[in-house]
Amino acid sequence: MPLRETCCSVCDFILEYDTPRIVLIKNKKVGLINRLVQLVILSYIIGWVLIWRKGYQDFDSIVSSVIIKVKGVAFVNSSGFGERLWDSADYIIPPEQESSFFVMTNLIRTENQTQGHCPELPKNGFNCTSDSNCTAGLIDPHSSGVLTGKCVTFNEGVKTCEVLAWCPLESQTVFPNPALLGGAENFTVLIKNNIRFPQFNFSKRNILPNISASYLKTCVFNRTKEPYCPIFRLGDIVRETGDKFQELALQGGVIGILIKWNCNLDRSASECVPQYTFQRLDNRNVDETVSPGYNFRYAKYYENSAGKETRTLIKAYGIRFEVEVFGKAGKFNIIPTMISIGSGIALLGMGTVLCDMIILHLLKKRNYYKEKKYKYVEDYERGIDDADDD
Numbered sequence: 001m002p003l004r005e006t007c008c009s010v011c012d013f014i015l016e017y018d019t020p021r022i023v024l025i026k027n028k029k030v031g032l033i034n035r036l037v038q039l040v041i042l043s044y045i046i047g048w049v050l051i052w053r054k055g056y057q058d059f060d061s062i063v064s065s066v067i068i069k070v071k072g073v074a075f076v077n078s079s080g081f082g083e084r085l086w087d088s089a090d091y092i093i094p095p096e097q098e099s100s101f102f103v104m105t106n107l108i109r110t111e112n113q114t115q116g117h118c119p120e121l122p123k124n125g126f127n128c129t130s131d132s133n134c135t136a137g138l139i140d141p142h143s144s145g146v147l148t149g150k151c152v153t154f155n156e157g158v159k160t161c162e163v164l165a166w167c168p169l170e171s172q173t174v175f176p177n178p179a180l181l182g183g184a185e186n187f188t189v190l191i192k193n194n195i196r197f198p199q200f201n202f203s204k205r206n207i208l209p210n211i212s213a214s215y216l217k218t219c220v221f222n223r224t225k226e227p228y229c230p231i232f233r234l235g236d237i238v239r240e241t242g243d244k245f246q247e248l249a250l251q252g253g254v255i256g257i258l259i260k261w262n263c264n265l266d267r268s269a270s271e272c273v274p275q276y277t278f279q280r281l282d283n284r285n286v287d288e289t290v291s292p293g294y295n296f297r298y299a300k301y302y303e304n305s306a307g308k309e310t311r312t313l314i315k316a317y318g319i320r321f322e323v324e325v326f327g328k329a330g331k332f333n334i335i336p337t338m339i340s341i342g343s344g345i346a347l348l349g350m351g352t353v354l355c356d357m358i359i360l361h362l363l364k365k366r367n368y369y370k371e372k373k374y375k376y377v378e379d380y381e382r383g384i385d386d387a388d389d390d
């Protein structure tokens with residue numbers, strides 16, 4: 001192609017303007033469908049994306065800290081213990097934990113244990129008839145200590161292998177019923193929860209600004225009357241999970257205290273308040289009776305009058321409460337607003353696609369509409385040849 005012609009066609013390309021042709025179809029049915037689709041998409045954008053999902057806001061997730069203090073006393077008068085008063089320093093183990101606390105509700109206590117030799121418990125499967133049944137030095141996860149190799153009398157008619165262990169061994173196998181510390185139902189817990197949404201530089205705590213020191217001394221959380229009091233009665237927490245405190249106290253369990261902060265920071269800060277819910281987190285299925293509840297052992301050590309190291313072993317049953325804080329805050333921002341509106345406008349094109357499909361494939365007069373919508377053009381070379389023949 002000569003250079004001059006090439007230059008001309010480039011000039012034509014630069015200086016020409018093309019635009020898609022719009023076909024206006026005057027069909028009431030299709031027009032109605034088009035408007036309906038547009039209406040549905042518009043309601044979706046305004047109702048769901050912008051209003052319900054707050055598509056005009058930027059969101060930040062929560063950062064929080066939790067401080068817990070339990071109070072209450074329980075008076076126990078049992079045959080094994082005699083009279084004893086328990087306060088929070090006795091039944092909260094350990095005294096401080098991160099976002100959780102354990103309240104002992106039942107226990108098996110073995111006092112005055114010292115290191116020495118004693119017969120193994122028959123329940124541990126070390127029954128014997130002679131020393132040859134007991135392997136000296138054997139350590140088994142189910143034994144209470146190290147086997148000495150001797151077979152000794154446990155009680156009349158029963159012989160077991162001797163062990164080097166903390167003696168006397170813990171012999172009580174069944175937990176006390178009713179629970180020794182069933183009075184824990186009336187204990188109260190103060191939960192101090194400080195939260196922050198770093199992106200918006202917004203901080204708040206669950207002891208709300210309108211709560212006074214005197215109110216805090218007396219209030220107890222109640223879902224309808226005192227929904228923002230940060231002091232909870234343990235019995236009320238367990239009741240809201242659908243369980244009975246005295247049943248749970250026997251063998252223990254795990255309860256979740258969920259604190260939800262969903263804050264709309266376009267509104268007043270006083271509307272950003274916590275919502276509390278409670279859930280049983282361990283398996284509560286009564287049919288699954290293998291290894292239910294929650295227990296562990298710990299000991300208190302001291303020296304007896306003879307100067308020998310002695311301990312009191314406690315198998316503690318109780319309820320572990322886990323505090324979980326979650327939530328998010330939203331605030332108006334122009335960028336998410338533009339993205340939500342832009343994607344909504346793009347969706348409006350769906351109406352055209354749908355109506356095109358109806359017109360071109362489903363309607364009786366689809367061939368007529370096809371002819372009107374598309375302009376059919378022959379291959380350029382063939383078009384020229386045909387013109388020459390004429």
Ligand SMILES: Nc1ncnc2c1ncn2[C@@H]1O[C@H](COP(=O)(O)OP(=O)(O)OP(=O)(O)O)[C@@H](O)[C@H]1O
Binds near residue numbers: 217
């Ligand atoms: N578990 C709880 N049940 C009921 N009230 C509580 C509990 N924990 C704390 N409080 C009360 O809430 C207020 C604030 O408690 P905070 O622990 O901040 O202060 P405190 O002076 O160290 O409390 P205290 O010495 O009474 O334990 C105090 O009046 C306190 O008595």
